[in-house]
Structures are given as structure tokens and as C-alpha cells.
Amino acid sequence: MNISEIARTSGLTPRMIRHYEAQGLIPAPPRRASGYRSYSEADLARLNFIRRARALGFPLPEIASLLTLWQNPARASAEVKALALARAATLKQQAEELEAMRASLERLAAECQGNQSPACPILEQLAS
Structure with missing residues (x-):
């Protein structure tokens, strides 16, 4: 090929x-x-x-x-299992971090008026 x-x-x-x-x-x-x-x-x-x-x-x-x-x-299949479980633990931690980021963004978006006003808690949080 x-x-x-x-x-x-x-x-x-x-x-x-x-x-x-x-x-x-x-x-x-x-x-x-x-x-x-x-x-x-x-x-x-x-x-x-x-x-x-x-x-x-x-x-x-x-x-x-x-x-x-x-x-x-x-x-030894134990070596393969250890690699798989370590990867699963890393993915779990990454998922938890992503969930925390998602929750923070949703909280900030909820605090934002989302109108024509220049006041924006999202930008204020990013700038602080």
C-alpha cells in the first residue's frame, strides 16, 4: 500500500x-x-x-x-492495566477542571446584563 x-x-x-x-x-x-x-x-x-x-x-x-x-x-497485563488506569485518572481530573471552567463561565454569563450597557462582569473578572 x-x-x-x-x-x-x-x-x-x-x-x-x-x-x-x-x-x-x-x-x-x-x-x-x-x-x-x-x-x-x-x-x-x-x-x-x-x-x-x-x-x-x-x-x-x-x-x-x-x-x-x-x-x-x-x-504482564498488569502493566497495561496500570497505564489504562493512570490515563483514566488523568482524564477524570481534566474533566473536573473543564466542568469547573464551564461553571465559572456560566456564573459570569449569568451576572452579565447582556444588553447595550458597557458594564460587563465577564470582562471585569478577566481583567482582575
């Missing part, structure tokens, strides 16, 4: 595929005589793995760890 074919099949952009290659998440594919990259089914499986891990919020360094564990048949 060339890069456009694997991009279409994996649901990733060619740019992201090249980025993952540059980051070492996928090995550099062999090149055809024309100079085009030639991707294998194994590369597609890795890209699908990466796409799914990204969808769950894993950053690239953690994805690299997950890929290493995935490739290791002697892995």
Missing part, C-alpha cells in the same frame, strides 16, 4: 502517518523503486492501534509503551 491507500484504510491523514513514523511509532517502510513508501498489513495494524489509543486519550509516549507491550507476548 502507498501512503494514500494506508491513510484511507486507517482513517488517518498522510501527514499523521509520516508524523508517527518520525516519532518512531511505526518503522520506516521500505521504498519502491519510484521512491514511494510501501506499507504492509502489519503497518496498518499498528496505525489502527495508534488511532484507537489516541481516541482514548493516550499521548504518544504512552502509545509507544502500549505498542511495546502489545508486541511482547511475555508482557
Whole structure:
């Protein structure tokens, strides 16, 4: 498969595929005589793995760890579980922070007249 074919099949952009290659998440594919990259089914499986891990919020360094564990048949599932639970805890904290920001914005908006008056508690809060 060339890069456009694997991009279409994996649901990733060619740019992201090249980025993952540059980051070492996928090995550099062999090149055809024309100079085009030639991707294998194994590369597609890795890209699908990466796409799914990204969808769950894993950053690239953690994805690299997950890929290493995935490739290791002697892995301990406890390591994978620990990574997943750590990511879940981080996402929970981020969700709580986003909820607090949402509540603050709604409170400020409720205090704002929202009319032609120049007085605006939102701007006053941002300026203080």
C-alpha cells in the first residue's frame, strides 16, 4: 500500500502517518523503486492501534509503551492495566477542571446584563 491507500484504510491523514513514523511509532517502510513508501498489513495494524489509543486519550509516549507491550507476548497485563488506569485518572481530573471552567463561565454569563450597557462582569473578572 502507498501512503494514500494506508491513510484511507486507517482513517488517518498522510501527514499523521509520516508524523508517527518520525516519532518512531511505526518503522520506516521500505521504498519502491519510484521512491514511494510501501506499507504492509502489519503497518496498518499498528496505525489502527495508534488511532484507537489516541481516541482514548493516550499521548504518544504512552502509545509507544502500549505498542511495546502489545508486541511482547511475555508482557504482564498488569502493566497495561496500570497505564489504562493512570490515563483514566488523568482524564477524570481534566474533566473536573473543564466542568469547573464551564461553571465559572456560566456564573459570569449569568451576572452579565447582556444588553447595550458597557458594564460587563465577564470582562471585569478577566481583567482582575
